[in-house]
Amino acid sequence: MLRIYGGSILRSPEFRTAMNQTHHNFTTVGDHTIRVARTSIRLCNLLNKMHIKTNVSDVVVGSLCHDLGILGRDTCFKNRKECYHEHPVRSLDVARRLVPDINYNTEKIIRCHMWPLTLTRVPTSRESLIVSVADKYAAIGDGVMRKKKALETHISSNRVIYYGP
Numbered sequence: 001m002l003r004i005y006g007g008s009i010l011r012s013p014e015f016r017t018a019m020n021q022t023h024h025n026f027t028t029v030g031d032h033t034i035r036v037a038r039t040s041i042r043l044c045n046l047l048n049k050m051h052i053k054t055n056v057s058d059v060v061v062g063s064l065c066h067d068l069g070i071l072g073r074d075t076c077f078k079n080r081k082e083c084y085h086e087h088p089v090r091s092l093d094v095a096r097r098l099v100p101d102i103n104y105n106t107e108k109i110i111r112c113h114m115w116p117l118t119l120t121r122v123p124t125s126r127e128s129l130i131v132s133v134a135d136k137y138a139a140i141g142d143g144v145m146r147k148k149k150a151l152e153t154h155i156s157s158n159r160v161i162y163y164g165p
Contacts, residue, residue, distance in 0.1 A: 004060075040060070040134040052126070062109025062127065065091055114132075
């Protein structure tokens with residue numbers, strides 16, 4: 001599904017840059033974005049099994065573009081708060097360049113993905129809610145991976161040997 005609906009995005013110079021920019025202190029924007037897209041696809045499949053229709057194409061394009069506005073954040077935004085609120089607008093600009101025929105529903109997915117931090121940009125479609133939830137889920141996973149890596153580093157650097165009770 002990712003390659004079918006998002007192949008041109010995945011091959012873009014912007015996405016290659018995303019694969020090299022750190023995000024959530026442990027992962028990259030690209031890796032995080034792919035996790036959001038895969039989680040979103042799973043949620044669509046689950047809803048479709050319950051006969052709740054979703055537009056997987058919109059979800060894939062929206063999820064792959066949702067954080068591309070973060071690229072170069074250290075020079076584009078004054079602080080984290082500004083980044084939280086403004087990167088969806090920049091992400092939408094990038095998406096419009098990458099997908100010239102982008103539709104309104106996909107634009108809404110990108111614009112609203114930071115909800116509830118952006119109280120005025122509320123998801124109003126199933127697809128925009130799916131990507132917003134998947135983004136939070138992936139961010140939590142990014143944090144868990146960071147903690148796990150820190151623990152592994154601490155244990156290996158201290159050469160802790162655990163013999164059990």
